[in-house]
Amino acid sequence: MNQNKTICVIGLGYIGLPTAALLANRGYDVHGVDVVESTVETINRGEIHIVEPELDTFVQSAVHSGKLKASLIPKEADIFIIAVPTPFHDGYVPNIDYVVSATKAIAPYVKAGNIIILESTSPVGTTDKVEEVLKEEGIDTSSLHIAHCPERVLPGQIMRELVENDRIVGGTTEQATIETVNFYKTFVSGEVLSTDAKTAEMAKLTENSFRDTNIAFANELSILCDKFDINVWELIALANRHPRVNILQPGAGVGGHCIAVDPWFIVHAGGEDAKMIRTAREVNTYKTEWAIEKIKNAALKFENAHGRKAKVACMGLAFKPDIDDLRESPALYITRRLMSDGLDVLAVEPNIATYDEFEIINYKKALEEADIITFLVGHKEFKNLKVKTELDFCGVLN
Secondary structure, three states: OOOOOOEEEEOOOOHHHHEEEEEEHHOEEEEOOOHHHHHHHHOOOOOOOOOOHHHHHHHHHHOOOOOEEEOOOOOOOOOEOOOOOOOOOOOEEEEHHHHHHHHHHHHOOOOOOOEEEEOOOOOOOOOHHHHHHHHHHOOHHHHOEEEEOOOOOOOOHHHHHHHHEEEEEEEEEEEHHHHHHHOOOOOOOOOEEEEHHHHHHHHHHHHHHHHHHHHHHHHHHHHHHHHHHHHHEEEEEEEOOOOOOOOOOOOOOOOOOOOOOOOOOOOHHHHHHOHHHHHHHHHHHHHHHHHHHHHHHHHHHHHHHHHHEEEEEEEOOOOOOOOEEEEEEEHHHHHHHHHHOOOOOOOOOOOOOOOOOEEOOOOOHHHHHHEEEEEEOHHHHHOOOOOOOOOOOOOOOO
16 A cells, blocks of 8 residues: 555544554654644644653654644545544443544545544444444445454553554455555554454454453452452462463453443443353452442541541552553542542552642652552552552552
């Protein structure tokens, strides 16, 4: 595929911006679009608004070379990539409003022969919905190549995994699949696998539901081990010495835009047939509530013993170690709940300088001031600390 082709990326968040920056550094002319004006201004200065290793270098190079420009509105391009959030409504009902809005936004700029790629993790049938919306906007979609290629990268390693990971491409037509596969082959060193749109959508949901189910097993083990007075970290390490056992590590729940969200897309569509996937989600949600009760009980015990409220340090707010991503974070949820329930909370997040909702303090200061220390995220700053606590929910001290 000709590298002279132009690309318009809709959504400059944790997936859209790295993708746009990578493509610009590969020689494509990239027009990035975001609805947040401050995000657009930041990127056009060659700076970044999210924490991701190497991303700053990629963006700075792309912007200074003139290959990447950000804007509030789309423009004509040969390839459109939609990388917007797909959250859910109350009741875990999938919300594809951002995808619909993005599709409507590009409609005036779409022309025959364009490739339109939905990268947002989506419920089955969303790629067909993109085509439907374009038709409603008066676009003849017969000459368009519409496909789904779900992102499958790990925060903290996005720039490497965008290139190295295998990708799954599913078009609404066989030709759409072929055209889109050829595009990804220009910058992906992993294998680019062909299928149809619905299978590509379900593949991403399946990957994250599989991981959610395995984490649920570990989280349930941790609850049982607490009941039996067994060190769950030691138990898992011993069990994993079996050649065919690989138990994951428990935590304070499950967060992030993918694993904490995607299984509900399957449950919503699958209903009563999605028994195990639903149960895994419920176990991981319960683990967060269980952690809250453990912390509140420790605070009550302290207050009864000392006649004053305990200062509780919540160590970590992100949904996983060494990133600043707060999406669906159980640690953030726990911190908010403790505050709303009247506890005196010291919020710690080494990857975020300030936060609108409450003050974030340095972890060393928190350790000095706190009566109760609870580790919610295993950030590198917390490893090897000489701290004793029974409230290490992520195993950072083990």
